[in-house]
Amino acid sequence: MAALSAYSSPWPEPTPDPNPNPNPNSNTSCGVSSEDQTDQLQSLESFSSMPQDEPDSFSPSIPESNPNYQMPLPSPAESTSSSPPPTLLHISFNQDHGCFAAGTDHGFRIYNCDPFREIFRRDFERGGGIGVVEMLFRCNILALVGGGPDPQYPLNKVMIWDDHQSRCIGELSFRSEVRSVKLRRDRIIVVLEQKIFVYNFADLKLLHQIETIANPKGLCAVSQGVGSLVLVCPGLQKGQVRVEHYASKRTKFIMAHDSRIACFALTQDGQLLATSSTKGTLVRIFNTLDGTLLQEVRRGADRAEIYSLAFSSNAQWLAVSSDKGTVHVFNLKVNSGSARSEPRSTSDPTLPTSSLSFIKGEESIFIF
Template sequence: MTTVSSPSSPWQNPDSTPASDSDPTSPPHHRDRGDDAESLDSFSSMTLNAEDFNLPDRIPDSNRYLNTQTHTSPLESNSPTTTPPPSLLHLSFNQDHACFAVGTARGFLILNCDPFREIFRRDFARGVAVVEMLFRCNILALVGGGPDPQYPPNKVMIWDDHQSRCIGELSFRSEVRSVRLRRDRIVVVLEQKIFVYNFVDLKLMHQIETFANPKGLCAVSQGAGSMVLVCPGLQKGQVRIEHYASKRTKFVLAHDSRIACFALTQDGSLLATASSKGTLVRIFNTVDGTLRQEVVRRGADRAEIYSLAFSSNAEWLAVSSDKGTVHVFGLKVNSGVKDTPRIASNVTRPTSPSSSLSLFKGVLPKYFSSEWSVAQFRLVEGTQYIVAFGHQKNTVVILGMDGSFYRCQFDPVNGGEMSQLEYHNCLKSPSVF
């Protein structure tokens, strides 16, 4: 296997000259280990096309489907679990939200959202804390984690599921917090630094200093064309926007308190941010940094925002928090439509009642009305959930760190409580690990 070390990695060959921090375009050092070098040569010459490298539609005979029978939600039943599920370390959607990855204390599995089913799983002896997919490609990025990690937490392992082994790795001096993939880039997030690599040859393209980022917050655009990257800036409440096509960097002071969560539209034109206070979500234009809209989470108490997600057409925004409710907001700006900041008005879309501006005097900008969510779905409070919009119209997929999977539907006209279409727990099947 061929390994690649970061410029500051203590694991690189001492005889080599490391790339300088002052020259972010310097390539990292490559170490060859005999015959295994052929693996990365093959990887480097691959065209990472999701259409060419699809995950299997069916699980091999050695694996079994998860039980896809619709179960009763834990909100409706308190039946005990016969065997404790494995410790869940990671949840993430792939780039188009068609699949999701689960990392546990004993490996990882990949599941399809609609219909809900296990695509494949890999049983390891130890834990995997990051599983980053590349659409439905066979290449994944893995990072070990948990009390007994499968791989060192300071390494990103490039896993080829066709070969069922790692074909490359990236090493760093500190723990890897998260990884983001595009067809042309690998983005590795450390607590105070981000490295951007070319996917084909693992050449270091860019490195970014950030404010303390223990959550590994980072978002990259997935549309065709050059990448837009968003990460924490250099001070509390600030975000940094990198437009690689125009080689422009934009800093936006999005909030007074620390950034808790953010999300990009697929094309990278709009950015949603939430702070540690968790009462407001702000929508920015990434090109000029202007504030386009603000939405208000119901309830004036503080909340920890866990997840933000745009719909594919940027018409809706989903928000999850530690209060146990997923909200869907209607957006008045959308990707590719340029408008000007609105004058304050009590007139809103009929399905999204607006509260009086006087209630938030001194909090909201004068040109914004405070907009409540259109639809809500109640969950078990205290569990961390992530959200995405489903491929079927007006549907939301919700994943919980307790292994829960919900698919819900909202009424875009009348709003109100979402209806639950299905519920599963991906960790309760006896076939899982």
């Protein structure tokens, strides 16, 4: 179980700090001692003022005169300086896929997707390696885990960072390394190699603990529908996935593949699940409610390592990337709203029609 450490301030409405702490590594900002790494759940201040609706953009409110708040984007002259470029450690999209965050060996950066541009960055003074950075839609709350050769934080801690206050306001400590973190407005999900912890975001109360098979990649997917939490993670057997429906308090186990699970993705409403195995030749789409196999698409005949799966917002398209240097985009025949397999009434005429009956259209985009 995790150990929780409270910080002195709850989550008030963000206001400029007249005396900002210039050192993010300072104990008054985020530091805790090793004695905090226990198995006891401690009380934490209320997080009731956490934003419920994301603003229109990631727009920090601290005055720009605060040098510790926002690092200016480099000019062309600065970009050609002798300082080495940062090393990329982690990339993750926010919940509506409008932004993505990148963790580097110096800090983290936030990018807008359309139009594509860097909108924020923070470089820490010492060390600064961030191995996991998770956004909460477009608000100022992020979850950070250290990473790289000189991590900013211990690898076994999840730091709750408030970028309005330019400091950590809470942390979760574990006895093993954190593999990934998922955020919802009402939940924090922390993934270790063989355990998953589900916390209430309002008070960081532990709600659920799940045992999994060895999960070094930290595979976990969470729905983002309001009032409906669906969590998918590896089961306890090779090729098995576990689906937790928290609203109905139901657990569904799906034997998705004969080989180990390599990757999976969940639709926003949590009704469709796409999975791939370590073979990387087939991708299967399941109904999460009853485990029914709805569709199967073939990426190729050769073994491949699947890097990621992603549904479009309407679940009409599924993108599959692999170590072959390609991204396959499949036109699906399933309907997320009803979670039943049914033909689409329209198709994109620009996509070639496959000779395989279970694929309506497929496009390969080569990445160089």
